[in-house]
Amino acid sequence: MKKLASRHKLDFVDTELHAIKQNNLYRKLNYGKVHGAHITINGKKLLNLCSNDYLGIPTTRIKINQLQSSSRLVSGNDxxxxxxxxxxxxxxxxxxxxxxxxxxxxxxxxxxxxxxxxxxxxxxxxxxxxxxxxxxxxxxxxxxxxxxxxxxxxxxxxxxxxxxxxxxxxxxxxxxxxxxxxxxxxxxxxxxxxxxxxxxxxxxxxxxxxxxxxxxxxxxxxxxxxxxxxxxxxxxxxxxxxxxxxxxxxxxxxxxxxxxxxxxxxxxxxxxxxxxxSDREKQKKKLEENTKKLSNGLREIGFDINSKSQIIPIIIGNEKSAMDFGKFLLENGVFAQPIRYPTVPKNQARLRISVTAWLKDNDIEKALEIFKKAYVKFC
Ligand SMILES: Cc1ncc(COP(=O)(O)O)c(C=O)c1O
Incomplete structure (x- = not known):
């Protein structure tokens, strides 16, 4: 009698992961250290274009004076x-x-x-x-x-x-x-x-x-x-x-x-x-300036940019191409994560750039240089 291949009760997990990878939808964690406009991943310093810390309010020391472990309705309501x-x-x-x-x-x-x-x-x-x-x-x-x-x-x-x-x-x-x-x-x-x-x-x-x-x-x-x-x-x-x-x-x-x-x-x-x-108004003005500079620069390169806000998507479409685009940026010192299904609809994969007030003029110029190269290569 033919012996059944031994199966483990969690084999379905590998099957699911395999399908995710086949569809170019696999996600893995990057470990990095964020410092202002930059992020260091695997020892490489990259320009961080995917932070949600939009206003980039200068960091103040946090005094850890209390770490409660209770619901607010019990005793956690400081x-x-x-x-x-x-x-x-x-x-x-x-x-x-x-x-x-x-x-x-x-x-x-x-x-x-x-x-x-x-x-x-x-x-x-x-x-x-x-x-x-x-x-x-x-x-x-x-x-x-x-x-x-x-x-x-x-x-x-x-x-x-x-x-x-x-x-x-x-x-x-x-x-x-x-x-x-x-x-x-x-x-x-x-x-x-x-x-x-x-x-x-x-x-x-x-x-x-x-x-x-x-x-x-x-x-x-x-x-x-x-x-x-x-x-x-x-x-x-x-x-x-x-x-x-x-x-x-x-x-x-x-x-x-x-x-x-x-x-x-x-x-x-x-x-x-x-x-x-804090002086949020100053940070807000800088963010507005940076957003204008980066989105106008991307438009001049030829990208189709419709957003007027600090979130600037570059729609690529195909999931694999979006991953390749992101990899190219990463290899050239810019960190902007590709966003894929199910976060966005299938075949609407994109690079989601987020602008922050952390960016200096030369950071934006550097980013635009890399995006120009990426445009020639991918668009
Ligand atoms: C529209 C929207 N709502 C809610 C959240 C969740 O916010 P938080 O990160 O504080 O859980 C996010 C986070 O990305 C978001 O984009």
Whole structure:
């Protein structure tokens, strides 16, 4: 009798990994040390064009004075939380705010607290994975509208739903364009829909005093639930929501990612407070200057750049070509990660460049030289 090849119960894991590799979608971790505009990987100093520390607020020493290990509803609710939540509520012109350990958890906790069975959620097709996962937790009907397409949104809002929600990013994380917030809030007003904005990439970066994308469009007061991250423009750590008192109260009482997890350590809360008080305007101006310089330079080379924000995607299409493009940049001293499915749709792989205020003029000139070579080789 033929002996069956011995199989291990975890062999399916190798099969799955093999399929991921075959499709050029395999991801592996790079270990590096970030220092200002640069990152060192395997002893090689590279220009870092994929940091979310957009404002590059100069680093201050963090005093690690407390490392609690408890939920905020138990004993993890340090006084510093009250201070930061007050400042963030004011920053968003909302009644109150609530801090979560990350932006991802702020989405999971707040969206699943506010929407439920019988409700209708309208979600932009390019919304971030954390929004998609959050919607799935709600038992509400989820209807995806075409990216920034207001006609499609209006049509889909005609569906039945006890409460209706429109959820969008402020600045889209992989495309760098802004949501049509002016029209979205008008449509929401007419249909009595609740507007939720995840502004992880617009917060602290755009609008007056960095108040974010809704403020940029002068509709800050029309947003019912504002969700953001402290780990990007502010360069700190954590996530938060800002809304009316009753919405924040509901989040405290229903958000599983708030109730059943340890609180962010108080020293990180204090770090955010310090960064909020820093000269963010100077950093914001430098970021705007750098963004203009780099995107205009890329356009002059011949790249098709539509984004006006600090997130500049160069769409390559094919996954393998995007990986080759990224490898070429890396070999030439520039670190810009290729982004592939499932982060973006299949065959829309891209280099996602993020500009920071860390970059000096000669950094941008050097980057453009390398991109020029890459254009000749790949485009
Ligand atoms: C749009 C959006 N929302 C939420 C998050 C999650 O934020 P955090 O990194 O604080 O978990 C991200 C992170 O990339 C994001 O791009």
């Amino acid at each position: 006084e510093s939380y009250r201070k930061l939540e007050k400042v963030l509520a004011k920053h968003k012109s909302q009644q109150n705010s609530l801090i979560y350990p990350t932006g991802y958890m702020a989405n999971l906790g707040s969206i699943s607290a506010i929407a439920k069975k019988g409700d209708l959620i309208l979600s932009d097709e390019l919304n971030h994975a954390s929004i998609i996962e959050s919607c799935k937790l709600t038992d509400a009907k989820i209807s995806i509208y075409k990216h920034n397409d207001m006609k499609d949104l209006q049509t889909k809002l005609k569906q039945k739903g006890k409460n209706k929600f429109v959820i969008t990013e402020g600045i889209f994380s992989m495309d760098g364009d802004m949501s049509n917030l002016k029209q979205i809030t008008e449509i929401a007003e007419k249909t009595n829909a609740i507007t939720i904005v995840d502004d992880a990439h617009g917060d602290f970066v755009v609008g007056k005093d960095g108040k974010g994308t809704p403020n940029h469009f002068k509709v800050g007061k029309k947003i019912d639930l504002y969700i953001s991250s402290l780990s990007k423009g502010l360069g700190s750590f954590g996530g938060y929501v800002a809304a009316k008192n009753n919405v924040v109260d509901l989040c405290i009482n229903k958000s599983k990612s708030f109730i059943y997890t340890s609180a962010l350590p108080a020293f990180l809360v204090e770090h955010s407070l310090k960064r909020l008080e």
